[in-house]
Amino acid sequence: MGTESGAAEQTGWQEPPPARIERRLVREAQHGSGEALAALYSAHWRRAHRAAYLVVHDAAAAEDIAQDAFLAAVDSLDRFDRRRPFAPWLHRIVVNRAIDWVRRESLRRTAADPASEPDPAPRAEPLGEDLMGALAKLPPEQRAVVVLRHLLEYTPGEIARMLELPRGTVNSRLRRALDRLRVLIEVEG
Amino acid sequence: MNDDRLRLLLRETPVPGAGEAECRGLRVVSRAYDERRPAPRPLLPRLALALAAAALLAAVVLSPAGAAVRDWIGDVFAAGVPNAEPALTDVPGGGRLLVNSPQGPWVVQPDGSRRLLGRYSDASWSPHGLFVAAAARDTLSAVEPDGTPRWSISAKGRVSDPRWSPSGFRIAYRAGHALRVVAADGTGDHRIARSTAVAPAWSPLGQPQLAYVDGRGQVRIAASESGRGLGTAKSLPGIVKLQWGEGGTVLLEASRRAVQVRPLRAGTPAQGIGFGRPRWLALPVRATVRDAAFSPRGTTVAVLLAERWHGGARSMVWLFGRNGTHQLLTVPGRLSELAFSPNGERLLVAWPEADQWLFLPAGRGEGRAIGGISEAFSPGTDAAGFPRVAGWCCAAVRRPEG
Numbered sequence: 121m122g123t124e125s126g127a128a129e130q131t132g133w134q135e136p137p138p139a140r141i142e143r144r145l146v147r148e149a150q151h152g153s154g155e156a157l158a159a160l161y162s163a164h165w166r167r168a169h170r171a172a173y174l175v176v177h178d179a180a181a182a183e184d185i186a187q188d189a190f191l192a193a194v195d196s197l198d199r200f201d202r203r204r205p206f207a208p209w210l211h212r213i214v215v216n217r218a219i220d221w222v223r224r225e226s227l228r229r230t231a232a233d234p235a236s237e238p239d240p241a242p243r244a245e246p247l248g249e250d251l252m253g254a255l256a257k258l259p260p261e262q263r264a265v266v267v268l269r270h271l272l273e274y275t276p277g278e279i280a281r282m283l284e285l286p287r288g289t290v291n292s293r294l295r296r297a298l299d300r301l302r303v304l305i306e307v308e309g
Numbered sequence: 310m311n312d313d314r315l316r317l318l319l320r321e322t323p324v325p326g327a328g329e330a331e332c333r334g335l336r337v338v339s340r341a342y343d344e345r346r347p348a349p350r351p352l353l354p355r356l357a358l359a360l361a362a363a364a365l366l367a368a369v370v371l372s373p374a375g376a377a378v379r380d381w382i383g384d385v386f387a388a389g390v391p392n393a394e395p396a397l398t399d400v401p402g403g404g405r406l407l408v409n410s411p412q413g414p415w416v417v418q419p420d421g422s423r424r425l426l427g428r429y430s431d432a433s434w435s436p437h438g439l440f441v442a443a444a445a446r447d448t449l450s451a452v453e454p455d456g457t458p459r460w461s462i463s464a465k466g467r468v469s470d471p472r473w474s475p476s477g478f479r480i481a482y483r484a485g486h487a488l489r490v491v492a493a494d495g496t497g498d499h500r501i502a503r504s505t506a507v508a509p510a511w512s513p514l515g516q517p518q519l520a521y522v523d524g525r526g527q528v529r530i531a532a533s534e535s536g537r538g539l540g541t542a543k544s545l546p547g548i549v550k551l552q553w554g555e556g557g558t559v560l561l562e563a564s565r566r567a568v569q570v571r572p573l574r575a576g577t578p579a580q581g582i583g584f585g586r587p588r589w590l591a592l593p594v595r596a597t598v599r600d601a602a603f604s605p606r607g608t609t610v611a612v613l614l615a616e617r618w619h620g621g622a623r624s625m626v627w628l629f630g631r632n633g634t635h636q637l638l639t640v641p642g643r644l645s646e647l648a649f650s651p652n653g654e655r656l657l658v659a660w661p662e663a664d665q666w667l668f669l670p671a672g673r674g675e676g677r678a679i680g681g682i683s684e685a686f687s688p689g690t691d692a693a694g695f696p697r698v699a700g701w702c703c704a705a706v707r708r709p710e711g
Contacts, residue, residue, distance in 0.1 A: 137594050149342075155591035157342050158335065163594050165331050173324045183330040190338045194345065251318040270312060271319040301315070 136207050137163045146202050157197075161190060164207060168214045171271055175218035175263045177256055178225075185221060189213040211272055212282040215264045222260035254304035262297035269294055393665050393680035397421045401668035401677045402655035404703065405454070407434055407441060410686035410696040414443060416454045423685065426456045431699070435473045435493070438702035442471035442480045449482055451495065460495035470508035474517070479533055481509045481519055488521050490533045501536045502529070507551050513607065514557040518582075522548055528560065528571075530582050540582035545569055550600070554607035560584075561610060563601040568592065568612055590629050599624070600646045604653040604671065611637075611656055611671075613647045626658055628671065637669050638676075648698045661695035 136142070142163070148156035168189055173182035189210055193200075200209070255263050268279045276294065280287040324330075398421040400406055406417035414432035415423050426432065429443035429450070440459065443450045449468045450461040466485020473480050473493070481490045486504040491497060504524030512518040517533040528544040528551065531537060544551075547564040554561055560571045572585030592598065593616060600613040609630040615622055624644035626637040642662040649656055649671070656669045659682075668677045686696040 141594075154339065154342060155589070158339065159591045159594070161335055161338055162591075165334060166327070169327060169330060169334075170320075170324055174319060174322070179325040179330070182324070183326075183334065186330070187334045187337055190334060191341055194338060194341045197345075251315075251322055266315075267319065270315050273316075298315075 136167070139205060142206050143202050146197075146200060146206055150197055150200070150202070157194070160206065164210055165190070167207075167272060168210055171211060171267050172214050172218045174252075174255060174267045174271065175215065175260055176221050176225075177252065178221075181221050181225075182218075185214055185217045188217060207272075208274070208278060208282060211268065211274075215268060215282065219260045219264050222263075250305050251301075254301050257304060258297055258300060262293050262300070265290055265293045266297045266301070393663070393678040396681045397423075397666070397679050397685050401679075402650040402652070404651050404701050405438060406657075406698060407432055407700040407702065408686055408696045409699045411694045412687055414441065414699060415686055415696070416441070424454070424456060426452055426454075427458075431469050431471065433471050433473055434700040434702040436475050436477050436703070440473075440493075442473050442482070444468035444471055444482065447484070449480070449484075449491065451480075451493070462491060462495055462498055464489065464498075472509055472511060474511045474533070475513055476517070479511075479517065481511065481521075481533065483508070486524065488519075490519065499536070501531055501533065507548055510551045510553055510560075512557050513553050516557075520551055520553065520560060522551060528562065528584070530573075538581070540573070540584055542571065542584035545587070550602075552601075552603050554603035554610070556607055559607070561601060561603055562587070563598055563612075565597050568598055568601045568610065570610065591634075592627075593625075596625070599644065602647055602649060604649050605651060606653055609653070609671065611647050611649065613644055613658065615643055626656065626669065637671075638667065645695065646697060648701050650701050651703050657698055657701065659695060659698065664695075 137145070142160070145156045145160045145163075149160060165186065169182055169186040172185040172189075173179060176182050176185065192213055193206075193210055200206075255266070258266070264283065265279055268274045268282065269276070274282070276287055276290045279285075280290045283290070397417070400417060400419050400421065403419050405419060406415075408415045408417060409431060412425060413429050414426045416426060417423050426441060426443060427445075429445045432441050432443040434441060435451075438454065440451050440453060443452055445468070447464050447466060447468055448461050449464060449471060451459040453459065464482075464484035466487065469483045471480055471482040478493050479490050480493060481488065481501070483489070483505060487500055488502040488505040488509055489498060489500050491499075501519065502521060502523055506522040506524065506526070509519050509521040511533075512520070512530075518530055518539060519533045520528065520530045522528055522544050526544050526546070526548070528542050528548075529538055530540045532539060545562040545564045545567060547566065548562050549565065550561070550563040552561045553559070554570070558573055560573060562569050562571065567589055569587040569589040571587040574583035574585060590610065590612065592612065592614060596614040596616040598612060599615050602611050603609070604611070609628055612627045612629065614625045614627065616625075618641075621641060622643050623639060623641050625639045626644070626647065628635045628637060637656070638658065640660065640663075642660065644667075645659045645661050647656055647658045654671055654674075656671055658667045658669060660667055660678075661683075663678075663680070664683050665678050665680045666682050668679070670676060683695060
């Protein structure tokens with residue numbers, strides 16, 4: 121029965137569900153449907169978790185951040201405006217918390233040992249080793265805009281609204297980050 | 310490095326422990342949601358927990374690329390990997406199997422011994438396994454499990470999907486596009502509908518009521534003697550399977566994209582049967598439904614899913630029950646069908662790419678994998694096609710002790 125799956129999916133990457141389906145899931149979750157909430161979770165977790173990880177470079181912290189974002193979504197579900205897309209709202213929470221976490225960790229490390237080096241990127245598979253190493257050398261604010269633009273595919277205008285920054289600041293951070301990444305990956309990779 | 314390369318790296322850089330994190334996260338989020346949400350609705354409740362448990366094992370499966378096969382398998386096999394037994398030497402869980410193969414249908418005894426019934430293309434058990442209804446081109450036959458024919462009738466059109474009623478008194482079948490019913494002694498053959506899209510399903514209550522999907526995509530329930538319609542509703546688009554469950558109070562409808570369960574309300578004979586609002590089962594967004602079935606008691610739905618993964622495919626078996634959802638298994642490649650054992654304690658899942666049948670415990674216990682399935686049902690031939698399980702019979706049949 122049935123044939124193979126429809127859209128291609130690479131390494132567990134998920135495209136977001138169509139807006140119409142997402143609105144329906146949010147509405148049903150607001151009305152008490154656990155199935156709908158679970159479907160929302162299933163549709164969004166992997167992207168949220170990956171985005172957090174690429175900013176913080178710490179698997180446990182990324183999990184906490186993504187989990188906190190979903191718990192915040194559950195808390196705010198009744199007040200959520202269904203006409204708005206769910207993903208940007210969730211990603212805004214994820215990325216802002218991820219930036220906060222990196223800043224906090226930097227301060228904590230500096231206070232504990234001013235001479236200490238930043239944590240190396242976790243050992244990754246060869247595919248992502250260069251990228252993680254290069255991302256680790258960017259400030260968290262630049263990592264965030266790279267992730268929002270090139271992983272989650274938001275426009276600079278959308279990123280500006282999510283991070284509450286002027287659009288010009290987003291563009292300049294993005295440009296600096298990409299220039300730096302290209303140099304790092306080409307030189308070191 | 311261009312934008313596309315960067316996007317690819319961002320998407321494919323492995324996230325350590327991603328699968329387990331997804332699993333833990335869903336448990337936490339579902340618990341928080343359960344604590345805040347209003348009382349759940351009555352039919353197939355607690356599917357939030359369901360998906361929690363489902364993604365739980367899905368998480369194991371979603372581990373980084375290159376994970377060993379053992380990382381894909383659920384906890385139903387002792388060593389993590391189904392260490393396949395080389396041949397079918399018994400039927401795990403007991404009972405007898407009816408298996409359609411390119412050579413024809415086979416009856417498999419509990420000790421694994423097999424008998425080919427003849428040159429039939431499709432077959433199904435009578436309710437107590439005393440006979441088999443078998444189709445061959447435009448002929449419907451009743452045969453004994455040793456292959457002895459009892460009667461045959463000819464039809465206008467190719468005969469397919471014979472289904473013996475739970476009372477044992479009738480057989481429904483498709484002849485060309487038409488849906489017909491004949492008495493179990495081969496008499497009283499009559500047409501119920503001009504066209505039907507999927508195999509018909511008898512009411513499990515023993516009443517002469519038959520559910521089918523007509524050519525316009527309507528689910529209909531009809532009295533099998535008179536053909537009188539008892540109820541109608543629009544079916545799931547693209548429906549490929551129809552089955553009664555929960556003691557005849559619900560209908561399961563499955564398509565490639567969705568599975569839904571529709572409550573039924575029995576009224577007076579004049580009122581007929583009312584169709585309630587269907588409830589869909591929460592499935593992964595991009596998964597394809599390859600099979601779905603109610604357990605024999607009709608309280609659990611097993612769903613076989615497939616989705617693309619790493620340029621290939623993976624398949625999953627989920628159970629949706631009153632106590633939530635449980636993911637039994639995830640394997641690379643494609644699983645093709647599932648069948649419950651008569652007592653509902655085991656699920657047979659076909660894994661053609663591995664040439665195996667997997668016998669999964671629907672509750673506690675360990676699974677068993679049995680290999681060499683193609684050869685077992687096409688001995689000495691080059692006949693193409695993995696065999697299909699047409700039925701698993703019957704609760705009363707046991708091997709004598711001693």
